[in-house]
Amino acid sequence: MKLKSIFLTVFAIIAPFSLAFAENGVLNSGDTSWIIVATALVMVMTPAGLALFYGGMSRYKNLLNTIAMTFVAYCLASVIWVMWGYALSFGPDKAGFIGGLDNIFLNGISVNSIEGTIPAYLFILFQMTFACITVALVLGSIVDRMKFSSWIVFTILWVTCIYCPIAHWVWGGGWMSEMNALDFAGGTVVHINAGVAGLVLAIVLGKRIGYGKEAMFPSSVALTALGAALLWFGWFGFNAGSQLAADGIAASAFLVTNTSAAIAALAWMFAEWYHTKRPTLLGIASGVVAGLVAITPAAGFVNMQAALIIGLVAGVFGFYSVSVLKHKFGYDDSLDAFGVHGMCGAWGALATGLFANPSITEGAAGLFYGNPKQLWIQIISIAATAAYSAVGTIIVIYVTSFLTGGLRVDAESEISGLDNAIHGERAFEMTF
Secondary structure, three states: OHHHHHHHHHHHHHHHHHHHHHHOOOOOHHHHHHHHHHHHHHHHHHHHHHHHHHHHHOOHHHHHHHHHHHHHHHHHHHHHHHHHHHHHHHOOEEOOOEEOOOOHHHOOOOOOOEEOOEEHHHHHHHHHHHHHHHHHHHHHHOOOOEOHHHHHHHHHHHHHHHHHHHHHHHHOOOHHHHHOOOOOOOHHHHHHHHHHHHHHHHHHHOOOOOOOOOOOOOOOHHHHHHHHHHHHHHHHHHHHHHHOOOOHHHHHHHHHHHHHHHHHHHHHHHHHHHHHOOOOHHHHHHHHHHHHHHHOOOOOOOOHHHHHHHHHHHHHHHHHHHHHHHHHHOOOOOOOHHHHHHHHHHHHHHHHHHHOOOOOOOOOOOHHHOOHHHHHHHHHHHHHHHHHHHHHHHHHHHHHHHHHOOOEOOHHHHHHOHHHHHHOOOOOOOOO
């Protein structure tokens, strides 16, 4: 008993100091464990969730090509990130626009380096998964018609010149961060950025042969639904992990993420049911993703009630963006990357300026909590991201076209299918 008393006395003395150290940049094993899991969850979203989601929506003759382009985007972005992407995004600020190259090839970072309460290497990996999925999302606008070689060059240039600067603006200490633009997990950096880039790329490439004249059925709605489920699962790491700690805000982000996805799926389903008289599985799966996209920038700033509104609007807004807006303006956004990610990402970023609740995250207050200035800041961040992504992507497109001799596959390959024409493989063995 005497030994126990001594132990308790010593613990009572040192415990406050231990907490103080944890708060000042000493590794916290609980936070580290959670972010390791969150990183793995976000990784699953690209070569598994998104590959199946996009692959199932593409035509059967292009299913493998779609998955292959998703895989190669993940691989390229992973390598770019550790070579120079992390340095450009999170290096010392240069005029509010880009990070310095102090940490190129992860120079100066070791196993003992700490970022907040987690190892710096883990922070780098977590942020890497965001770069990977962002460029892969662009693919949804142009499946069926882009050269594989051109996609490789485009990915390298786009991650370097478009993703990294915007990530620095928002998360790396750049000008949007200084302005206090709120983007918890990537409404501007990931979704608006990718959606606008996809739209621009789709317009430059032109419509698919037969678009609007012949039916273009998905190869497997079942694969798409499975992909949506994996995205939903991984998104908990995407949003809750962005707190970079195992705490109440992470738990709240987890809760509102699920809530928004669920109600958006229902909203999309009922909007489609009313409009077409059929509630499709593809619509339900698309609604899930729309709700996940919309809650992403707001996840750490809003309560459950706000999440219901954000998801409800996202489901209806996403449906009409895909079913009405695209056809009205006549662009061929193959798998609706702009309609779902660009439009719902913009709604989510705007909604953050409305519903950000200082009782969730101190200092983050939106219009409905007495801070109308935040809404204006969010509007600026949306417009700036869209403008930079659009103009920058056009430049990247023309540089890529120059380097690869054009972006688009020849007509014969497009008609016969890219699985066989490019990869010499088939997704399905068709026997009769």
